[in-house]
Amino acid sequence: MPNTTASPKAVKVGQEFYRDVTGEMREIAASMGLPDIYTKRLEKPQKTLSLHLPVMMDNGEIALFDAWRVQHNLFRGPSKGGIRFHPDITLEKTIAHAALMTWKCAVVNIPFGGAKGGVCCEPKKMSASELERLTRRYAWEISPIIGPEKDIPAPEVGTNETTMAQIMDGYSTFAGYSVSNVVSGKPLSLGGSVGRLGAVGRGLVHILKESARDHEIYLYSSTAAIQGFGVVGMSTAQYLSETGCTIVAVSDSLGGIYKEDGLNIEAVIEYKKKNGRLEGFPGSEKITNEELIALPVDFLIPAALEYTINNKNADSIKASIIAEAANAGISPQANKILDSRGIIVLPDILVNAGGIVVSYFEWVQDKQQFFWGDLEVEERFQGIMISTYRILDEMMRAEKISMRTAALKLAIGRVAEAMRFRGLCP
Numbered sequence: 001m002p003n004t005t006a007s008p009k010a011v012k013v014g015q016e017f018y019r020d021v022t023g024e025m026r027e028i029a030a031s032m033g034l035p036d037i038y039t040k041r042l043e044k045p046q047k048t049l050s051l052h053l054p055v056m057m058d059n060g061e062i063a064l065f066d067a068w069r070v071q072h073n074l075f076r077g078p079s080k081g082g083i084r085f086h087p088d089i090t091l092e093k094t095i096a097h098a099a100l101m102t103w104k105c106a107v108v109n110i111p112f113g114g115a116k117g118g119v120c121c122e123p124k125k126m127s128a129s130e131l132e133r134l135t136r137r138y139a140w141e142i143s144p145i146i147g148p149e150k151d152i153p154a155p156e157v158g159t160n161e162t163t164m165a166q167i168m169d170g171y172s173t174f175a176g177y178s179v180s181n182v183v184s185g186k187p188l189s190l191g192g193s194v195g196r197l198g199a200v201g202r203g204l205v206h207i208l209k210e211s212a213r214d215h216e217i218y219l220y221s222s223t224a225a226i227q228g229f230g231v232v233g234m235s236t237a238q239y240l241s242e243t244g245c246t247i248v249a250v251s252d253s254l255g256g257i258y259k260e261d262g263l264n265i266e267a268v269i270e271y272k273k274k275n276g277r278l279e280g281f282p283g284s285e286k287i288t289n290e291e292l293i294a295l296p297v298d299f300l301i302p303a304a305l306e307y308t309i310n311n312k313n314a315d316s317i318k319a320s321i322i323a324e325a326a327n328a329g330i331s332p333q334a335n336k337i338l339d340s341r342g343i344i345v346l347p348d349i350l351v352n353a354g355g356i357v358v359s360y361f362e363w364v365q366d367k368q369q370f371f372w373g374d375l376e377v378e379e380r381f382q383g384i385m386i387s388t389y390r391i392l393d394e395m396m397r398a399e400k401i402s403m404r405t406a407a408l409k410l411a412i413g414r415v416a417e418a419m420r421f422r423g424l425c426p
Contacts, residue, residue, distance in 0.1 A: 014090035021096040047071040067119040072098035075418040079115035082156025089118035106411035139170030155185040181366030184359035193362035195377035201235030203354020220244030228304030257284035302329035324348040347404035
């Protein structure tokens with residue numbers, strides 16, 4: 001039978017992650033002087049749906065999968081957040097990621113709250129037909145609480161545009177008509193937006209360019225290492241290499257590759273897609289994830305799962321700038337170590353917000369049934385990403401705080417303001 005319930009270790013990690021995220025929020029809220037009632041309300045999600053999904057497997061057996069949809073905050077608009085298919089997903093981890101989505105939407109001033117969904121499964125070990133049945137069952141079960149004006153799912157780890165198309169179809173069947181803006185990250189043929197594919201990597205590179213310029217690092221003579229080579233890692237590598245930056249190392253869950261004078265990123269991507277791994281790429285040396293993190297590069301980009309940079313390896317980092325592509329790629333303890341060492345950290349709720357920005361564009365276009373071209377999407381996209389960076393950079397310098405602290409203060413302040421104006425009902 002497939003893995004349908006997270007291990008005790010994953011449950012413990014999820015609980016610690018939730019405590020870290022809420023603890024960080026409490027610390028920032030206290031520094032801002034927010035009334036205690038705001039902190040208490042932001043500690044817990046507004047709505048949580050816990051599910052056990054019965055799914056027929058290819059061998060005829062029925063498996064029961066643990067699953068959730070969490071809506072952390074709805075004060076600034078409908079909630080928005082990805083759906084993760086992963087064997088280590090838990091309720092606490094889903095709540096924590098939903099809270100991070102609240103801050104991410106607020107920091108770039110998108111009128112959404114945060115949400116997150118998760119199904120405990122191993123998608124790489126499931127057939128396409130099993131994944132479709134699981135997705136459609138999940139879509140049917142969450143249909144009462146999602147919707148274009150309530151909660152808009154998106155792809156995340158283990159899911160993709162096909163998953164979104166199937167959720168859209170399931171919801172539309174439930175509604176009785178086609179509802180394109182119930183999800184984002186859809187195929188273009190179903191109302192997706194140009195610019196959505198690779199938006200996280202593209203947004204990260206826009207921010208990295210600004211930070212590099214501020215710190216007098218010239219991209220054409222710079223070096224980078226990318227830990228994690230999934231959708232985000234690949235797109236980041238592509239866009240960053242186009243700036244002239246030399247990418248000397250990349251890694252996936254099976255290990256990494258290193259080449260001192262730089263990797264041919266297009267060839268690496270082709271090799272990874274063909275072989276399912278990076279190891280063995282011609283002309284490269286084998287490198288572990290821990291070795292990659294400690295490389296003396298200008299830019300280090302963690303683009304895998306949570307806490308790959310933590311208190312055990314933060315002291316070994318030699319990069320000048322870290323761009324946190326993964327959600328919570330750096331633990332709170334590691335953030336403090338890096339800050340004390342003078343290493344610049346561009347936080348996840350800013351640098352990987354590109355996906356939510358273009359998802360918002362997709363939602364708007366679907367509502368209007370009027371779609372924008374590449375240039376219009378990119379112009380609006382760059383405007384939001386760069387202006388947000390400038391706001392945070394000014395806060396950071398004026399208050400002598402880290403950019404992560406600045407981002408959280410801005411985000412929490414915007415959410416608290418919405419809560420204050422809306423008050424209580426009834």
